Amino acid sequence: MESLQQQKTSRLPFELPVGLNANVSWDPADNGFWIDVPRGRLFYAPDFFGHHYSDRSLDYLLANDTLDWRTANWRDYEHEALESVRFRHIAWQHQQVFIYGQYRYQPRYTAWHGEAGAEYGYSGIRLKPRPWNACLDSIRQRLQAVSGTRFNAVLLNWYRDGRDAMGWHADNEPELGPRPSIASVSFGAERDFHLRSNDKRWKISLPLGHGSVLLMQGAMQHHWQHALPKRLRVTELRLNLTFRTVLEPGPDH
Ligand SMILES: O=C(O)CCC(=O)C(=O)O
Secondary structure, three states, X not given: OOOHHHHHHHOOOOOOOOOOOOEEEEEOXXXXXXXXXXXEEEEEEOOOOOHHHHHHHHHHHHOEOOOOOOOOOHHHHOHHHHHHOOEOOOOOEOOEEEEOXXXXXXXXXXXXXXXXXXXXXXXXXXXXXXOOOHHHHHXXXXXXXXXXXXXXXXXXXXXXXXXXXXXXXXXXXXXHOOOOOEEEEEEEOOEEEEEEEOXXXXXXXXEEXXXXXXXXXXXXXXXXXXXEOOOOOOOOOEEEEEEEOOOOOOOOO
């Protein structure tokens, strides 16, 4: 008979498409599943960081000298208004990106931290890193151990509620190299995360909750896309941190 702990851990808490032929193995040391998919590899750990660590991380990442992040209506701080909030540890911004021929505000707030020189660009913006801090560095160390990758930068995304989202894309910018290893950490509200193969044959939907980790490795960014769809029933905020390795300055540097 399986113990309760085994029952909890040995079954993937979401469905993989029939016929995908994914190879799934439970990794007790890191408390997650390694999932080999065609042309890519995932590691999924729904409870990688415990509640205490995850709660403290949320507090740290949103700490500011202006208001209480738990009760503030963050939609009142869109655009330049976000600059009136004095954040202590993270340089949160409401960025405009160039899409479909015009600049538009992103449906989320963002920040970019990392080593000096780890510059990154997408959709017409160029990000210069703010330095590491205690919380980001602590998370980075844990992710480096599980992924075997040395990360030198992190993109932070703050979804104010379920209206904020991210469309289909791949993290395949030249400065991330031919096989980018991406480590994604989520704190706050649980949201669905979608993956689809570039030929649209396969689609995977998985939940990313408070303290979860998802690694995307191998050639995944060149053969799969991912997205965070809107979920209008979600009223709580969520932070997502994707740790990356920037290899060299990009072409439009
Ligand atoms: O919020 C998420 O889980 C997705 C973030 C993402 O796709 C990205 O940073 O490239």
